[in-house]
Structures are given as C-alpha cells and as structure tokens.
Amino acid sequence: MFQGDEPAVGMVFRRAVGSARRLGHPRVGVEHLLVGLAGGDDMLVTVLARHGVTCDVLEDTARAAAPLGAGAAADAESLALIGVDLDRLLQSGEPCSLDRLVERQPLFRLGSGAARRRCASWDPPLGLDAQGVYEASLRLALARDERRHRPEHLAMVLVSLDPAAGWVLTRLGTDRRGLLQDLARTFPSPERSSMLRVARSLLRSTRQRDLVRRYQRTTGRPPIGPADLASFVAA
Amino acid sequence: MAAQAERSTSPDPEVGLRAVARLRRLAEQLEADQVAAARRAGWTWQDIALRLGVTKQTVHRKYRHREGRQ
Numbered sequence: 001m002f003q004g005d006e007p008a009v010g011m012v013f014r015r016a017v018g019s020a021r022r023l024g025h026p027r028v029g030v031e032h033l034l035v036g037l038a039g040g041d042d043m044l045v046t047v048l049a050r051h052g053v054t055c056d057v058l059e060d061t062a063r064a065a066a067p068l069g070a071g072a073a074a075d076a077e078s079l080a081l082i083g084v085d086l087d088r089l090l091q092s093g094e095p096c097s098l099d100r101l102v103e104r105q106p107l108f109r110l111g112s113g114a115a116r117r118r119c120a121s122w123d124p125p126l127g128l129d130a131q132g133v134y135e136a137s138l139r140l141a142l143a144r145d146e147r148r149h150r151p152e153h154l155a156m157v158l159v160s161l162d163p164a165a166g167w168v169l170t171r172l173g174t175d176r177r178g179l180l181q182d183l184a185r186t187f188p189s190p191e192r193s194s195m196l197r198v199a200r201s202l203l204r205s206t207r208q209r210d211l212v213r214r215y216q217r218t219t220g221r222p223p224i225g226p227a228d229l230a231s232f233v234a235a
Numbered sequence: 236m237a238a239q240a241e242r243s244t245s246p247d248p249e250v251g252l253r254a255v256a257r258l259r260r261l262a263e264q265l266e267a268d269q270v271a272a273a274r275r276a277g278w279t280w281q282d283i284a285l286r287l288g289v290t291k292q293t294v295h296r297k298y299r300h301r302e303g304r305q
Binding site for chain 1: 253
C-alpha cells in the first residue's frame with residue numbers, strides 16, 4: 001500500500017524554502033526545489049553532482065532568474081522565438097501573477113483548493129511550477145508501484161518534464177538526456193509480483209497521459225519531454 | 236506587417252507550438268487580472284463583457300468564483 005511522502009521529501013521542501021529566503025526571493029520555484037534536492041545527503045546528490053548540478057551553481061542560477069524565477073525565464077526565451085517580449089507583457093502585472101490558477105478548481109475537489117491556499121500561505125509562497133512538480137512526482141511514484149514518494153521522483157519529473165528545470169540545466173551546461181539516463185539506471189522501478197507488473201504495464205500509458213495533462217493544467221507550461229517519463233516506469 | 240509575421244513564425248514547429256500554448260495561458264492570466272482590477276474599480280459584468288467582446292453571462296460564469304478571493 002502506498003504510504004505517502006518519505007520524510008526526505010519534506011526536507012527537500014524545507015531546504016528549498018530556506019534557499020529562497022536566504023536569497024531574498026519572493027517565491028519558491030523549481031530552481032529552489034533543485035537546490036533542495038542537491039543539498040541532501042543521499043544517492044540522488046551523488047547522481048546530480050556527477051552531472052555538475054550542485055547547490056552552489058544552482059543558487060547562482062536562481063539569482064540570475066530572480067525575481068520571477070526560472071519558469072518565467074524559460075517562458076521569456078521560448079516566447080522571444082515567436083517575437084513576444086514577456087517582460088513588456090508582464091509590466092502591468094504583479095510579480096506573482098504567474099502563480100495564480102486561472103481555471104476553476106474541479107467541483108469535486110478532494111482538498112485541492114485547500115492545498116493551493118496552504119502553498120500560497122508559505123513564506124515565501126510555493127510557486128505553481130513547484131506545486132505541479134510535486135503533484136506529478138506523486139503520480140510518478142504511484143505509476144512505478146512504489147511504497148513511498150521519495151526525492152528521486154521529484155528529480156525524475158523535474159528533468160523529464162519541467163521547462164524551468166530544463167532552463168536551469170541548459171545554463172549549467174548539463175546534458176539533460178545523460179542525467180535522465182543516469183537517474184533511470186540508478187533508481188529502477190521496484191520489482192513487484194507478476195500481477196502488479198501486468199497491472200503496471202496495462203495502466204502505464206493512461207497514467208503517464210494523466211500525469212502530463214495534470215502537470216500542464218497546474219503549471220500552464222507544456223512539458224519538455226513527456227515521452228521521457230517512460231524510461232522511469234518499467235514495463 | 237510581413238516582418239512581424241516572419242518574426243512570429245518559428246522555423247521549428249515544436250518550438251513555435253509550445254510557445255503559443257504558453258502564450259495562450261499567459262493571455263488568460265492577464266485577462267483574469269484585468270477583470271479583477273475592473274471589478275475592484277466598480278465596473279459591472281456588462282461593462283467588462285462589452286470590452287472583451289463576449290456576453291455578460293460568459294464573463295460572469297468564468298470569473299464570478301474569483302470574487303472575494305482577490
């Protein structure tokens with residue numbers, strides 16, 4: 001049975017909040033989440049360090065992305081390619097207007113509205129990009145038939161889906177695909193009984209589609225490599 | 236005009252389509268911000284709908300749940 005977050009996941013978010021506070025940033029974004037992941041003391045830190053992703057360089061990149069964060073920086077680069085200047089577009093907006101959901105919450109909410117309000121009440125508030133990554137990461141842990149949700153699931157979602165993390169990795173000169181393969185090799189899907197393996201295989205594409213759709217709905221950003229998720233969920 | 240069209244068409248459809256998808260979402264966020272500002276300034280749903288080129292019912296249905304959350 002799924003038992004929810006490991007305490008290490010909470011520690012990642014605490015380190016992310018600490019990093020945003022230390023840097024004086026108005027929101028906790030994906031760049032701070034990466035700092036939280038790289039600042040731990042587990043196997044994941046070794047994998048990230050192998051690809052040049054360390055706390056120091058990540059905090060430098062977070063400084064460069066302030067105040068709107070790496071997500072907005074990735075947006076600005078992508079929109080510039082079709083001739084749109086994001087800075088001018090947002091001139092009249094408030095600094096965190098990118099962190100408000102436009103769509104209505106579903107009628108049958110299951111606590112999602114309360115969870116969003118809780119994230120907004122953090123000091124500094126947790127950005128929609130980081131919330132979307134957490135949601136997708138939980139779903140990935142379920143799709144892999146894991147017993148617990150762990151920091152490596154957050155890393156897998158960040159590297160395979162998130163454009164803001166993609167922007168950070170590009171700035172660091174990290175080979176995203178190499179990191180993706182290293183993560184898949186180091187953290188394979190757990191071995192389960194034949195019955196569960198059949199269920200996992202049958203539900204794989206539906207679960208991945210659902211995960212990607214919800215991620216996009218929450219963050220408002222098209223994922224960078226939705227197909228890459230397949231490497232983390234063994235058939 | 237031709238230069239603008241040239242600039243707004245990325246040579247790579249993958250890049251262009253992703254950018255347009257993001258732009259659509261940003262436009263929705265900007266619209267929501269402007270509607271909220273207009274409501275705070277005392278505008279009626281009818282006035283707002285007229286400027287957005289939609290019916291009063293459409294704008295009310297879309298944004299009434301945000302009233303009181305601003």
